Amino acid sequence: MRRRLDPTTPALLGLPLVWLVAFLLVPVGIVAAYGVDVLGLGPGPHAFTFQAWSDFFHSSIYLNLFWKSVELSLIVSAIIVVLAFPLAYYLALSGTKRKYVLLLLLIAPFLTSYLLRVLAWKVILGNQGVLNTFLFWTGIRSPDDPVSQLLYSRFAVMLVLAYIWLPFVALPIFVSLESLDRRLLEAASDLGASRLQAFRRVTLPLSAPGLVAAFLFVFIPTLGEFVTPSLVGGASGYLYGNQIVDLFETGFPDWETGSVLALFLLGVVAVLTLVFSRFLTPSQVATE
Amino acid sequence: MNDVALSRNGARLLRAFFALVVVFLYAPIVILLIFSFNDSDFPSFPLSGFTLHWYYEFVTNADLRNALQTSAQVAALSSAVAVALGILASIALVRQSFRAKAPVSALLLSPLVIPLVVFGTSLLLLFHAIGMDLGVTTVVIGHIVITLPYTILVIMPRLQQIDVTLEEAARDLGAGRLRTFRSITFPLILPAVVSAFLIAFTTSFDEYAVASFVVGSSTTFPIYLYSALRFPNQLPQVIAVAVVVIAVSLAVVVAAEVGRRVAERRLGAA
Numbered sequence: 001m002r003r004r005l006d007p008t009t010p011a012l013l014g015l016p017l018v019w020l021v022a023f024l025l026v027p028v029g030i031v032a033a034y035g036v037d038v039l040g041l042g043p044g045p046h047a048f049t050f051q052a053w054s055d056f057f058h059s060s061i062y063l064n065l066f067w068k069s070v071e072l073s074l075i076v077s078a079i080i081v082v083l084a085f086p087l088a089y090y091l092a093l094s095g096t097k098r099k100y101v102l103l104l105l106l107i108a109p110f111l112t113s114y115l116l117r118v119l120a121w122k123v124i125l126g127n128q129g130v131l132n133t134f135l136f137w138t139g140i141r142s143p144d145d146p147v148s149q150l151l152y153s154r155f156a157v158m159l160v161l162a163y164i165w166l167p168f169v170a171l172p173i174f175v176s177l178e179s180l181d182r183r184l185l186e187a188a189s190d191l192g193a194s195r196l197q198a199f200r201r202v203t204l205p206l207s208a209p210g211l212v213a214a215f216l217f218v219f220i221p222t223l224g225e226f227v228t229p230s231l232v233g234g235a236s237g238y239l240y241g242n243q244i245v246d247l248f249e250t251g252f253p254d255w256e257t258g259s260v261l262a263l264f265l266l267g268v269v270a271v272l273t274l275v276f277s278r279f280l281t282p283s284q285v286a287t288e
Numbered sequence: 289m290n291d292v293a294l295s296r297n298g299a300r301l302l303r304a305f306f307a308l309v310v311v312f313l314y315a316p317i318v319i320l321l322i323f324s325f326n327d328s329d330f331p332s333f334p335l336s337g338f339t340l341h342w343y344y345e346f347v348t349n350a351d352l353r354n355a356l357q358t359s360a361q362v363a364a365l366s367s368a369v370a371v372a373l374g375i376l377a378s379i380a381l382v383r384q385s386f387r388a389k390a391p392v393s394a395l396l397l398s399p400l401v402i403p404l405v406v407f408g409t410s411l412l413l414l415f416h417a418i419g420m421d422l423g424v425t426t427v428v429i430g431h432i433v434i435t436l437p438y439t440i441l442v443i444m445p446r447l448q449q450i451d452v453t454l455e456e457a458a459r460d461l462g463a464g465r466l467r468t469f470r471s472i473t474f475p476l477i478l479p480a481v482v483s484a485f486l487i488a489f490t491t492s493f494d495e496y497a498v499a500s501f502v503v504g505s506s507t508t509f510p511i512y513l514y515s516a517l518r519f520p521n522q523l524p525q526v527i528a529v530a531v532v533v534i535a536v537s538l539a540v541v542v543a544a545e546v547g548r549r550v551a552e553r554r555l556g557a558a
Contacts, residue, residue, distance in 0.1 A: 008384060009380055009384045012377070012379055012384065013376070013377060015376060016373040016377040017392070019373060019436070020395055020396065020398075020399075020436070023411065023429055023432075023433050024399065024407070024410075025395075027410030027411050027413060027414040028406075031406075031410045034413060039413075039417065087302075087306055087309055089294075089302065090299070090302035090306050093291075093293035094291075094293075094294050094302060094303070104541075105310060106309075106310070106313070108538055108541055109314065109317065111537060111541045112317075112534045112537045112541075113494045113533055114494055114496070115496055115510050115514060115517070116320075116530040116534055118517075119320075119517055119526065119527070120320050121316060122517065123323065123523070124316060124319060129331070130332060130333065132332075133332035133334075136333070137333040137334050163313070163316070167313060182293070195293070195295060198293075199293075220403075221403070223403065224403030224404065226405050227514075231517060241403070245500075249501075255413070262403075265403055266403065269402070270401075273401050
């Protein structure tokens with residue numbers, strides 16, 4: 001029954017909101033302005049035009065790169081969710097007493113340096129890297145015939161991304177399984193359901209929101225990923241995010257086109273977030 | 289206790305799978321550890337003897353030390369500001385009732401989903417438009433935006449747990465808003481504030497994507513690492529750094545988690 005217009009609210013929210021408006025919303029607005037050529041790098045007058053957008057939607061290069069990124073992120077996210085589900089299931093439902101210790105064991109690598117975990121795979125996967133030289137040394141492979149294509153490939157990008165995100169994804173699935181009412185499983189069993197039936201008809205549907213959340217937690221950040229591909233991807237692992245970086249950072253910057261690519265990606269992510277917002281509640285994110 | 293969720297063999301199978309994944313997660317880190325002591329310019333088999341040379345090299349590497357120092361400063365400053373803003377925002381979201389709560393909290397949490405490449409380029413264009421020089425300050429500005437939602441996600445649940453009557457009692461006894469916050473609310477949320485700070489600090493310390501756009505000619509630790517990764521001759525040294533950084537961050541994470549639990553249990557019992 002509070003009806004006062006409390007002056008405390010603007011006092012509390014003022015600074016955080018001003019910060020986000022100034023350094024998040026305004027910058028995105030500037031990107032939008034570049035995309036329609038209201039602002040530009042070149043000299044001379046700038047007139048409002050959708051030329052860059054129209055070029056973007058008619059260019060096969062950028063759209064193909066975008067679909068390549070979508071495909072790769074979809075595959076990686078799916079693999080990770082499939083791998084993480086049994087891990088979370090074990091922690092939540094096996095009745096192990098050490099579940100929080102094990103959970104921390106699982107998540108801890110996620111909290112260490114991102115770049116250094118990429119570095120580890122660079123050291124391992126190279127043609128003269130740890131894995132190949134180990135095979136030479138043990139005589140399984142001859143030094144003239146290394147397992148190539150390990151590093152600087154789409155495979156490397158997928159492997160490293162899966163490695164990086166797997167620990168993180170177990171968390172939302174764990175939370176949804178943990179909150180599952182076990183009496184429902186007992187009821188299913190009492191009514192004659194086998195474990196498999198109970199799993200299919202009770203556990204899986206009830207943990208679906210957690211699975212969707214987990215999927216999105218990987219899919220959304222990997223869609224614009226450019227750091228891992230630029231380190232281990234080579235030419236075949238070049239993704240949409242790398243294209244954006246190159247449009248801004250090379251010797252011949254094209255900020256108009258880069259802005260269009262960036263804004264398009266942001267739009268896709270925003271739509272995904274809105275459509276699936278009910279799965280992305282903070283309670284799915286917040287750690288135990 | 290026999291189980292409706294898992295047969296005994298199923299549990300065994302899952303335990304084995306769990307162990308396998310843990311090996312997969314930690315093996316690369318262990319490999320880094322091994323090769324940080326390996327007396328060879330290239331990390332490859334066979335191992336060629338034990339050395340502390342690489343650790344010595346990086347301790348005496350001035351560029352690297354400067355980069356670490358810059359990152360520590362950036363992380364300390366940006367996480368201090370992010371935590372302060374996060375406390376303000378969390379109190380507003382938990383204690384106040386106002387109409388635009390849904391869009392406000394959506395905006396506050398939106399940096400969680402914005403692609404970093406988009407955010408980085410946006411900031412670059414902003415600083416270009418207002419003519420601000422790129423450097424440490426611009427990285428700090430960006431990192432505050434990125435880490436703010438994490439601090440809110442950590443502080444908000446703790447605030448929700450606190451009994452509002454404690455704050456009301458203080459107010460009834462004549463304490464002002466600030467006094468109530470200082471003597472009642474803040475001590476109670478302190479464990480969450482500390483872990484929010486640590487999360488923000490480690491996130492900023494490790495952040496490359498956004499920094500790469502707005503760092504200018506300064507060098508943070510991730511920026512240094514990234515460029516070092518492109519020169520193989522620096523690899524063993526970087527591996528030694530990697531081992532130290534990973535060990536420290538693992539220790540901080542575990543200590544923070546254990547500390548938070550202990551502190552919250554103690555405060556909960558009080």
